Amino acid sequence: MLKYPNRRSVLLSSKENKMICYSNRGQTLEDYINITNKFYLERNIAVIHKKPTPIQIVKVDYPRRSNSVIREAYYKTASTTDYNGIYRGIHVDFEAKETKQVSFPLRNVHKHQFEHMHNVNNQGGCVFILIRFIQTDEVYFLPFAKLKFFWQRMNENGRKSIKREELQKCAEKVKMGFSPPLDYISVVEKYVGRKG
Amino acid sequence: MLKYPNRRSVLLSSKENKMICYSNRGQTLEDYINITNKFYLERNIAVIHKKPTPIQIVKVDYPRRSNSVIREAYYKTASTTDYNGIYRGIHVDFEAKETKQVSFPLRNVHKHQFEHMHNVNNQGGCVFILIRFIQTDEVYFLPFAKLKFFWQRMNENGRKSIKREELQKCAEKVKMGFSPPLDYISVVEKYVGRKG
Numbered sequence: 251m252l253k254y255p256n257r258r259s260v261l262l263s264s265k266e267n268k269m270i271c272y273s274n275r276g277q278t279l280e281d282y283i284n285i286t287n288k289f290y291l292e293r294n295i296a297v298i299h300k301k302p303t304p305i306q307i308v309k310v311d312y313p314r315r316s317n318s319v320i321r322e323a324y325y326k327t328a329s330t331t332d333y334n335g336i337y338r339g340i341h342v343d344f345e346a347k348e349t350k351q352v353s354f355p356l357r358n359v360h361k362h363q364f365e366h367m368h369n370v371n372n373q374g375g376c377v378f379i380l381i382r383f384i385q386t387d388e389v390y391f392l393p394f395a396k397l398k399f400f401w402q403r404m405n406e407n408g409r410k411s412i413k414r415e416e417l418q419k420c421a422e423k424v425k426m427g428f429s430p431p432l433d434y435i436s437v438v439e440k441y442v443g444r445k446g
Numbered sequence: 447m448l449k450y451p452n453r454r455s456v457l458l459s460s461k462e463n464k465m466i467c468y469s470n471r472g473q474t475l476e477d478y479i480n481i482t483n484k485f486y487l488e489r490n491i492a493v494i495h496k497k498p499t500p501i502q503i504v505k506v507d508y509p510r511r512s513n514s515v516i517r518e519a520y521y522k523t524a525s526t527t528d529y530n531g532i533y534r535g536i537h538v539d540f541e542a543k544e545t546k547q548v549s550f551p552l553r554n555v556h557k558h559q560f561e562h563m564h565n566v567n568n569q570g571g572c573v574f575i576l577i578r579f580i581q582t583d584e585v586y587f588l589p590f591a592k593l594k595f596f597w598q599r600m601n602e603n604g605r606k607s608i609k610r611e612e613l614q615k616c617a618e619k620v621k622m623g624f625s626p627p628l629d630y631i632s633v634v635e636k637y638v639g640r641k642g
Contacts, residue, residue, distance in 0.1 A: 323516040339570030374535030
């Protein structure tokens with residue numbers, strides 16, 4: 251996020267919007283995923299969408315009947331994951347996180363998100379996190395079962411992060427390319443085949 | 447929706463918010479579904495959520511670093527359906543619509559929503575619409591294949607709505623009760639069993 255001085259009101263042009271979303275640092279993990287999802291959709295490979303950001307609307311103006319303007323609203327904490335959809339009959343549900351650090355802090359995953367993933371996993375969905383290390387521009391596919399292991403370890407001995415070396419062992423590195431930029435469905439395919 | 451005089455700014459208290467959402471006419475289809483989804487979630491029957499309303503944010507105030515206030519935003523048209531999730535390994539994706547009329551106007555389903563349903567159906571998801579007739583408080587489960595039939599009929603001979611009598615023949619009436627108010631998963635179960 252860009253840093254704003256206190257009490258400054260910021261008008262977001264589409265360019266500025268982009269600057270904030272993209273963290274002004276080239277493409278983010280969200281960009282990679284959105285472009286990849288579009289690629290999958292256009293080729294009938296999979297139908298996966300990002301959910302809209304949940305917002306609490308407090309005040310709405312109705313200057314005309316046809317169009318209303320939201321004048322006061324707040325960001326809400328997401329209670330589910332950001333992405334879900336379907337790939338060849340498989341329900342796919344995942345969260346995407348990136349970190350500047352050399353290990354992945356588990357506090358990036360909220361408790362209710364973990365619970366949601368747990369529930370979807372129990373229903374037979376393919377659940378995972380995509381973790382990007384910004385410094386090295388590497389993305390790992392961590393299946394829910396492994397996330398659960400680290401989550402339980404945190405609750406047992408207080409280790410609040412996953413080292414990159416640990417991910418190299420128990421997660422799958424997602425191949426990055428030009429089109430699609432982040433072919434995570436090939437890992438889903440591999441992972442589901444492996445399970446079955 | 448409540449009608450507002452022009453150029454009036456409306457502050458929505460939680461009660462007023464409820465009035466608008468609930469159309470001030472007892473429970474809406476959305477209420478039925480939300481309560482039912484909560485029921486399913488608590489009993490590990492299914493994990494199905496309503497997606498947040500998509501909003502285009504234009505202006506954000508940052509009175510303090512920690513909390514930002516959205517000062518200008520607009521409602522966007524949804525490009526997917528409102529509800530999706532998983533039930534025993536089955537990807538479930540649906541739209542919910544209610545009408546005061548005696549037939550269901552197909553213009554209530556946007557073209558991109560139809561396309562989304564088509565794509566998800568092709569990937570093997572269980573796709574349908576729940577249609578509520580407000581006058582009789584009846585809810586029908588219309589599977590995508592049947593919706594497609596009426597959609598094509600509209601494009602061929604211009605009939606823009608589905609009569610309730612037609613739904614009585616080719617759609618499944620959803621049992622309504624106290625808890626859960628609208629047990630549509632039992633229809634999914636029946637429908638998926640029928641297909642296989």
